[in-house]
Amino acid sequence: MNHLISIEDLERADIERIVSQAERFAEVSDREIKTLPTLRGRMVLNLFYESSTRTRSSFELAAKRLSADVVNFAASGSSVEKGESLKDTVLTLSAHKPDAIVLRTPWAGAAELVSRWCSAAIVNAGDGKHEHPTQALLDVYTLRRRLGAIDGASIWIVGDVAHSRVARSNVLAFQRMGASVTVAGPPTLIPRGIEALGCDVRYTLDELHTADIVYALRMQHERMSEMWVPSIREYAAWYQINGRRLSPHQILMHPGPVNRGVELSGEVVDSPQAVITAQVEAGVVVRMAVLYELLAGNRESRPPARPAPAGGRPGEDTAAGTPTPEPVAGGRLA
C-alpha cells in the first residue's frame, strides 16, 4: 500500500492486516514506555483544511508513539487564507520532504488529487463528504476487539448519511468484513442512489431491533437551518437512539463528538453497550498501524527516505546507491 485514500481500495486482507498490527501496538500502549523507534527520522505532516482537534491529535499521537517527527499545518491563518491553491500549498510543503501527509479537506477527491502531486504517502483524514477511512478502520478494530469477527452481523448506520464521510467509509468497510449494512434516517438525509453501495435503506427505526450493532451519526445543528429536517425535536422523536429503541443485545457506536439529547440520549451514551470511548482509544493504535503500513512495511517501493538526521548532508539524496525513486504519479495501486 502506498496511500490510504479510500476503503474502496482495500481488500479484506488489507483491513485485517492493519487491524492486527493495531492490536500489536495496543499491547505496547499498556507498557510504561509507550514509544517505539519504528519511524525515527520519518516526517509526518498533518495538513488540515477543516478544524479537527480529535482526528488531528490522534494522528499526531500515533506518529509520535512511532518516533516520527510531526509538523502540523492548519489552513486557517496560513498562506491558504492568502489565496494559495491546494496544489501550490502541497508543492510548497513537499519541499520539506514529508514521508506522509495526513490530509483533511472539505472536498471529495482531494486526497487522491494530492497523491498525484507529490511523492509522500497520503493518508486521507476526511475528504469532504466522501470518505474517512481511518475512522472505518478503527471502528472495525473496535468491533473485532469486542466481538471477534463481524461476519454475518447486521449493522445499522442511523442519521445524516448524506453529509457523512464516516457513513460512506463504514458501509464499505463493514461489508468488506462480512457484515450486512442498513442505513436509516430522514429521507432528506439519505442520498438518492446510496443502495448502489450495497446497503439497505430504511426511513424509520421500526426494525432497528434486528440490528446487532447500531452506529449513530452526528446530527449537525446547521442541518436544521438548512431545513433538511423540520426541527431537532422532530428529528430526535423519530431517530434518536435511546433506552426505548436500543435492545439489550446491541452494541452502540458513534464517531463523536456526541450531541446528547439529539442523536443519542444520555442514558445510552453512558450504558455499557456503548463503545464510544473504546473507539477513541482505538484511534491512536489504528493510525499507528496505518502509518506503519505506509512508511515502514513497504520501504522498497517508496521514494528514497530522507537520510538519517545525524549524518544527513545536502546532496546525499542523489548519491550512488540510493534506490531509484519511482515516478511521482505512479504510486497508487489501482
Place this chain on the structure above:
Amino acid sequence: MSATEPLVGGLQPPADLLLRDVHVLDPRAGIDARHDLRVRAGRIVELAEPGTLDAESGSLDGAPDGAGQGAEELVEGAGRLRLLPAFFDPHVHLRTPGQEHKEDLETGTRAAAAGGFCAVIAMPNTDPVLDSAPLLRSLRDAAAREARVPVGFLPAITRGLAGEQLTEMAELRQEGALGFTDDGRPVHSAGMLRKALQYQRLCGGVLSLHEEDPTLSRGGAMHEGAVSAALGIGGIPTVAESTMVARDAALAGYEDGRVHFQHLSCAASVDAIAAAKAHGWRVSAEVCPHHLLLTEQDVRELDTRMKMYPPLATEADRQALIDGLRAGTIDCVATDHAPHARNEKEVPFEQAPMGSTGLETAFAALHTGLVLPGILELSLLVERMTAGAALYELPTPTVALGAPANLTLVDLDAVWVPGEHGWESRSENCCFADRRLQGRVLMTLAAGAIAHCDRALAMVGA
C-alpha cells in the same frame, strides 16, 4: 428587425481552390458522391465529375473582378476525403471581454476552424456581461479584426444576468444581436421570462435558455444518482433542468414566443420538448457531444474536465438524447465550448468551475462514438451539426453553386488523440482529451476563406 449583418469576422482573402476527387456529402442538397469542386473568390463555382477539372494557374484569368490572381490551390481527395458543409455551433464561450486568460476571439475561433466550424454564436456571460449596445458594438469591431470564422453574439436577456431587468433588446437587435440568453444562469423568474417573450414581439430574436432550477441544483456538482451517492458529492437532479424546460415551453406557447433550449441533458427534457413540439409551440433544442457520449460513470475518477452544467447523467438519459437527436426532437448539436485555465480546473472537483472545451473534438468524438458503431448515420450527423444556423435565421452552410464556401474537408480514417499536439484553444479542459478518436478535420473554409488547414493535408495532397 436586425439592421446589421449578424455575423462578423472571418479571414481574407477569399479562397481560390480546387478540391479534386473528394467525396462530397451534403444531405440537404442530396449530394453523396465523388466530385471535383472549385472555389473561386470564396464561392463554389463548379461541381463536376471526379477528375474532370484541372488546376488553373494564376495567368489563366477566368475569375471575375480581379479575383484569382494567385495560383489556385489544389487539394487531392483521392476519392477518400470527405467534403462536408461546414458545421455551425450555436453555443460557445469565447470569454471576451474580461476572461481572456481562458480564451479570446482569435483563439476561440481558431479552435472552431480546427473543428470544422464555419461560424459560432458566442454567449454573453463575460466580464462585464454583454448586455448593452456599446459593448456589443465594440465586441463586433473586435471580432471583425480578430475572428478566424464569423461570430454571432447573443446578448443577455436581463441586465448583468441578474434576472431582474430586461436589457435594451430592441437596440441590441439593431446592433446585430442574433437573440438573447442569460446562459450560465436560468431566467429563474417565470414572470421575467414572460416579459421577455412579450417584448420579443417588438424586437424578434431567439430567446436561448439555460434551464436550471437553482433551488434544486444548489449545492450540487454532478448528476444526482448512484455515483454522486458513492462519492459523497452533492447531486443535481435531472428535474432541475426538465421542470424548467416544461415551464418555459408552456410560457413560450402561451405568448407564441420563439425559444431555444440549450444543452439538453436528460430523458425528461427530451420528453418535454417533444410535448411542446406536439403542441405546435415554437421551440427548438440543442445537445452537446459530451451528453451524447459520456455519463455519470465518467465522473467517477473526479476528473474536473468531466464537470459541466448540466452534468453528465445516466446511460438511459444518454440513449434518450441520441434518440431525440435522431428523431429531430432535438434540432442540432452545440458544443457549449467552455474554456477554463489549467489552474482553475486543477483543484478538487467540488471547487472546479463548470465546463469543457469542445470545438476541436465535436465531430471526431461524435463520428467515433455514434457514426462508427452504426448508431447515427454520417449524413444525419452532418445535418444536425449544421442545423443550428437556421434556428437563428441564418443561411445554412451548403454545397451549392454560387454559395459562399463554408466547407469542411475530413479524413474519416485518421486516428488521433486530442491534445497530443496541443490545442488551438487557449485552454485544454476537454472531456475528450487523451481518447483515441477517428475522423479528423483537415481543412475548413469559412465565409469563403481558408480558416484552417491541417499539416497532414500537405502530405495527402502530395
